Amino acid sequence: MQNRVTKPVGAAMGIVIALLLLVGVAATSHAEGVFLEPSAGLAIPSGDLGDIIGTGFGMGGALGYNVSDQFAVVGRGAFSFHGAESEQDMDLVIDGGGTFSIGMGGRFYVTPPKEGAATAFVGGELGRLGAAWDYTSEAEFILGSDSDGVGAWYVGLEGGIGYYLSDTILLSGVTRVELPSWDDETNEGFDARDFEGNLVRLEARLTINL
Numbered sequence: 001m002q003n004r005v006t007k008p009v010g011a012a013m014g015i016v017i018a019l020l021l022l023v024g025v026a027a028t029s030h031a032e033g034v035f036l037e038p039s040a041g042l043a044i045p046s047g048d049l050g051d052i053i054g055t056g057f058g059m060g061g062a063l064g065y066n067v068s069d070q071f072a073v074v075g076r077g078a079f080s081f082h083g084a085e086s087e088q089d090m091d092l093v094i095d096g097g098g099t100f101s102i103g104m105g106g107r108f109y110v111t112p113p114k115e116g117a118a119t120a121f122v123g124g125e126l127g128r129l130g131a132a133w134d135y136t137s138e139a140e141f142i143l144g145s146d147s148d149g150v151g152a153w154y155v156g157l158e159g160g161i162g163y164y165l166s167d168t169i170l171l172s173g174v175t176r177v178e179l180p181s182w183d184d185e186t187n188e189g190f191d192a193r194d195f196e197g198n199l200v201r202l203e204a205r206l207t208i209n210l
Contacts, residue, residue, distance in 0.1 A: 035072070037062040039174075039205040043080035043099055047197030049131055053097040056082030058201075066209065069112035076125065077102040078201060084133075095134040097149075099199060101178055103127020103156055113209075115166045125156040129180045129199065132187070148188045150195060152180030160205070168209040176201040 043056045058080025064072045078101050084094035105125025111117065132149030157179070162172030178199040186192050 033066060033210065035064050035066060035207055035209045037064065037074075037076075037205055037207045039078070039203045041174075041201060041203035043078075043082070044200045044202070045082070045099070045131070045197055046200070048195050049197030049199070051085055051197075052094060053082035053099075053131070053133060054085045056080040056097075056099065058099070060203070064107070070109045072107045072109075073104075074107055074123065074125070075102075075104045076127075078203075080201075082133075093136060093139040095136045097131065097133030099129070099131045101127055101129045101154065101156070101199070103154070105156065107158075113164055113167050113170070115164050118161065118163050119170070120161050121159070121172075123156075123158045125158075127154055127156060127178075128152070129154040129178055145188050148186050148190065150182055150186045150192050152182040154178045154180040162205075162207070170205075170207040172205045172207065174201075174203045174205055176203065 039060045039062070041058065043058050044050075045053055045055075058078055060076065060078030062074050062076040064074035066072045080099045082097045082099065084096065103125040104127065105123055107121055107123035109119050109121045111119045113119075128151065130149060130151045132147060134147045135145065155178075156176055158174055158176035160172045160174035162170045164170050178201070180198065182192055182195045182197075184191070184193050
């Protein structure tokens with residue numbers, strides 16, 4: 001059962017490593033036009049979602065376009081792997097889980113790019129968020145299903161602080177909050193109208209302007 005959650009790890013790591021290899025190319029480019037942005041960090045669920053799965057680790061990436069030195073349009077995706085929430089004894093029922101989000105939005109930088117300078121930025125996006133979990137064999141016997149999950153449309157808000165390693169490469173730390181409106185039913189048809197919970201992502205990002 002855990003393979004459904006852990007299988008994408010190798011592929012995701014390969015993608016992130018490939019993007020990092022573009023740093024050398026980006027160092028000779030201009031800070032305008034298209035950029036790529038691999039990321040990694042923690043995903044912290046709250047509410048009902050946090051009662052099912054605990055804090056997870058994930059990776060993600062973005063493809064964006066710098067409309068100007070201080071404004072960008074960004075499409076982003078992220079996937080995180082979670083264990084069961086042990087404080088609620090959910091590890092007796094849940095075998096592991098994952099969350100994913102994909103969205104589109106914009107970002108505003110306080111200062112234009114300049115090598116050796118710090119900057120701050122804020123952003124917002126709209127997208128789709130999903131959470132899924134695998135049941136233990138004991139829970140599967142009772143529930144009649146080996147897994148379940150629930151989806152949502154979300155509004156994402158983020159803020160970050162970064163440092164320009166060059167005019168085209170930005171290393172940053174970001175806090176992103178995903179505020180979902182959960183679907184009325186889980187994937188297995190259980191009532192989810194009262195389901196609540198947000199997702200906070202704490203990420204390290206490397207923005208590579210091409």
